[in-house]
Amino acid sequence: MRYKVTIAYDGTDFAGFQMQPNERTVEGVLTKIVNKIAKNPGKRIQIFGSGRTDAGVHALGQVVHFDMNTQMNEDNMLHALNSMMPLDMSVKKVEIVSEDFHARFTTHGKRYMYRLSLGEFVDPFKRRYTGHWKFPIDIKLIKAAIKDLEGTHDFSSFVAAGSTVKSNVRTIYEASVRFDDATQEIVFEFYGNGFLYNMVRIMVAVLIEIGSKRRPVDDIPRLFQVLDRNEARGTAPASGLYLKKVYY
Amino acid sequence: MRYKVTIAYDGTDFAGFQMQPNERTVEGVLTKIVNKIAKNPGKRIQIFGSGRTDAGVHALGQVVHFDMNTQMNEDNMLHALNSMMPLDMSVKKVEIVSEDFHARFTTHGKRYMYRLSLGEFVDPFKRRYTGHWKFPIDIKLIKAAIKDLEGTHDFSSFVAAGSTVKSNVRTIYEASVRFDDATQEIVFEFYGNGFLYNMVRIMVAVLIEIGSKRRPVDDIPRLFQVLDRNEARGTAPASGLYLKKVYY
Structure with missing residues (x-):
């Protein structure tokens, strides 16, 4: 199942979007949460963002997608994600999309x-x-x-x-x-x-x-x-x- | 000279108003700044606030007073204080007041x-x-x-x-x-x-x-x-x- 997720974050306390070792990043925090929800995903679930934002830059409607082998509907995924979010990030919307959708490559x-x-x-x-x-x-x-x-x-x-x-x-x-x-x-x-x-x-x-x-x-x-x-x-x-x- | 100073602060990153050892407090930060401006005040200049605010509580118009042996007018003191303020605190107004004024004891x-x-x-x-x-x-x-x-x-x-x-x-x-x-x-x-x-x-x-x-x-x-x-x-x-x- 492919999930398209729209998120907002206060960028101040993130070292930007992109994962980096030993830094708190949006991608890093999301990747941990998604893999916790999936429990035993076999191989690590990867997050794809629409693009990077720099350290300190905020988002009202950043979009990411990921694939998870689960039957969770949109509303359940929204609640599962938000229940684990830090206070400076929240999920606004979850949509189940087809595999044609790619957060980065299909943007207009x-x-x-x-x-x-x-x-x-x-x-x-x-x-x-x-x-x-x-x-x-x-x-x-x-x-x-x-x-x-x-x-x-x-x-x-x-x-x-x-x-x-x-x-x-x-x-x-x-x-x-x-x-x-x-x-x-x-x-x-x-x-x-x-x-x-x-x-x-x-x-x-x-x-x-x-x-x-x-x-x-x-x-x-x-x-x-x-x-x-x-x-x-x-x-x-x-x-x-x-x-x-x-x-x- | 007695200065009445109206300040605003984002309380999130302060351990409240009142000075405490090893904690970042509003009173502590202000006391340091005022004593730096006074250069060699002889004895340490003390700040008097209208009252405490707790950790995390904000102020749009907290009032403090202090005495300083200087000829700085209100506008110069405003700029001197603001030039040294951390980004989560700022001075809104400086007034020179008589010695009858006390930030804590004369509030209505x-x-x-x-x-x-x-x-x-x-x-x-x-x-x-x-x-x-x-x-x-x-x-x-x-x-x-x-x-x-x-x-x-x-x-x-x-x-x-x-x-x-x-x-x-x-x-x-x-x-x-x-x-x-x-x-x-x-x-x-x-x-x-x-x-x-x-x-x-x-x-x-x-x-x-x-x-x-x-x-x-x-x-x-x-x-x-x-x-x-x-x-x-x-x-x-x-x-x-x-x-x-x-x-x-």
Whole structure:
């Protein structure tokens, strides 16, 4: 039986998604729980995620799948998993899927959100859950610039060193920004067919520089041309980034 | 010069307000920072808080005072303190006050808030910041019962063992409850002239039992009569409790 599982986690206390020896990771914690539920699976059950998230990055709707030789229905699996979850991770949804489904290889796209808190001092209740910017910032400039990110581009200026993918061409279907009155935060959203290593955090750093007049409002087309990550400079902190949804 | 300082903190990673050897406490962290700012204060500068908060309890507006032999104005002190604060604590306001002011002895009252999240599973982004209740709960029953807490009463049924105060008589000026649509939480507020050890958390536990029909809606007047803490039973978790404001 193949189970598709949608999970949320507070990434602060995880060393990212991917399993690593001697580190607390999302994949590591999930793998242990799933193998405990399966009792004697014969060979170790492996978890497949839609992709990695870095240390400190959160998820509202990360998706994983695994195969288990059991008759548990969706609701029973949901309760079994949640009864063993640590408090900073929870399962939102369990679906039984066909063997065609693969959490990583059958995705059509992903949606990320970035929360940026403002004000001179960091709010102690937001430090785990937002990036923070204490200088003046004009959201109108960001709104004007962010549309330049939409479309199909070579994002070589927006990928961190250490990426091992062959092509840096990706398509962003939708990039938006709004000011949230309730939280007094700037909220960015990016929906695309795939994202490179640190790509969202580098895009947000560029947009913050544009909003605070440290970079011209029309600089993004230039960054697409120069194909040089040094030109994009900063990387916004992991604490503000959320994997919101994975599309299949 | 006497400084009145209003601070906020995420209580999760503090062993409460009061200084204790080998524990990270709010008072301990503040005392270190203030003495660093004063450089050579001669004798160690002491912090006076409006009162303790327990391990895990948060503050949106805790108040402390201290005396420092310096000419720093309010704004400079605000920046000096915040530049040294850990990320889970911040200073909201600094006021220079007369020597009549005492953070503990001149208070007229305090306001506490309690956030209760609902739903079957704990939201990983709320576990540090709310209590959680997964069973059916009727806020109308709580609304009917909570007004019985207002007024002057002997709160002996609502004080944890270990309290050392002489009298358990306190006055609650206002007790209210509402459902917050944005967060989908039940939010309690209590404004009174003083609160006993664990008193808010015990009141909230009683109200949750009333709301979920584990206790009659008119049980609070009985609890005031029996003067027996065992009759009140539970204590709601610290994670949902906030010291919101101290009145002078």
